[in-house]
Amino acid sequence: MIIGSKIYRFDEVDSTNEYAKSLIGKAPEGTIVLADRQTAGKGRFGRSWYSPEGGIWMSVILRPPQMSLMSIIAGIAICETLSCYGVLPVIKWPNDILLNKKKIAGTLVEIVDDALILGIGINLNIRSFPEELKDIASSVFLETKKHFGEKMIYQTLCRELDYFYMLLKNNQVSHILTKWRNYTTMLGRDVIVVLPDNKMLTGRVLEISNEGALIILLPTGKVERILAGECQLKLVK
Numbered sequence: 001m002i003i004g005s006k007i008y009r010f011d012e013v014d015s016t017n018e019y020a021k022s023l024i025g026k027a028p029e030g031t032i033v034l035a036d037r038q039t040a041g042k043g044r045f046g047r048s049w050y051s052p053e054g055g056i057w058m059s060v061i062l063r064p065p066q067m068s069l070m071s072i073i074a075g076i077a078i079c080e081t082l083s084c085y086g087v088l089p090v091i092k093w094p095n096d097i098l099l100n101k102k103k104i105a106g107t108l109v110e111i112v113d114d115a116l117i118l119g120i121g122i123n124l125n126i127r128s129f130p131e132e133l134k135d136i137a138s139s140v141f142l143e144t145k146k147h148f149g150e151k152m153i154y155q156t157l158c159r160e161l162d163y164f165y166m167l168l169k170n171n172q173v174s175h176i177l178t179k180w181r182n183y184t185t186m187l188g189r190d191v192i193v194v195l196p197d198n199k200m201l202t203g204r205v206l207e208i209s210n211e212g213a214l215i216i217l218l219p220t221g222k223v224e225r226i227l228a229g230e231c232q233l234k235l236v237k
């Protein structure tokens with residue numbers, strides 16, 4: 001297995017992604033940084049990520065042949081892992097993992113030189129969230145009322161990540177996308193996409209490309225290919 005070729009485990013770090021960055025050039029591919037809690041966990045778009053004890057906070061150093069599919073692979077691996085234990089989440093493009101419409105996991109990909117840091121956060125056994133997150137975030141424990149051992153979930157996740165990473169290395173992209181389609185709620189749905197420059201687009205999701213881009217049909221009839229952004233499902237009137 002490449003994933004977990006070397007493991008750095010901490011009770012506490014600022015951010016496993018930041019620690020992993022400091023290892024680039026010194027650590028082999030597949031090196032994992034794992035922590036019980038983070039004091040400065042990072043989310044996408046410069047947001048902070050609530051990371052107390054009870055979650056899975058980890059980062060992996062990778063050198064994938066195709067960087068853009070990594071967050072999709074991580075999302076699939078998280079869903080496959082939880083599915084092994086009877087928990088059935090869905091993926092909201094590009095990287096939100098939802099259970100009962102609340103976010104229970106996310107991934108943060110950072111590219112440094114020729115390496116990629118894949119950060120994964122799973123709100124596994126977290127019992128409560130700060131007031132400002134309560135409406136949007138939750139944990140597997142809060143949604144299922146079941147406690148799943150962190151070590152067990154972490155080990156399954158490494159296995160699943162390794163499996164899908166090998167598919168990517170062997171250029172079996174169609175198999176990855178088929179899996180992704182099983183977990184997404186977005187195909188054929190009307191969505192609002194907020195682009196990194198805060199521009200908003202509305203359209204219908206047609207497909208996800210082999211590079212992980214969301215392909216949407218705009219009301220004008222134009223087809224747009226979106227590589228990064230945040231997506232909301234449009235409410236049906």
Ligand code: BTN
Pocket residue numbers: 014015016017018038040041042043044045047049051056057058059095096105106107108119120121122
């Ligand atoms: C997001 O959905 O905004 C991404 C969240 C990613 C959180 C994980 S927790 C482990 C790793 N270290 C970090 O600082 N962030 C990622």
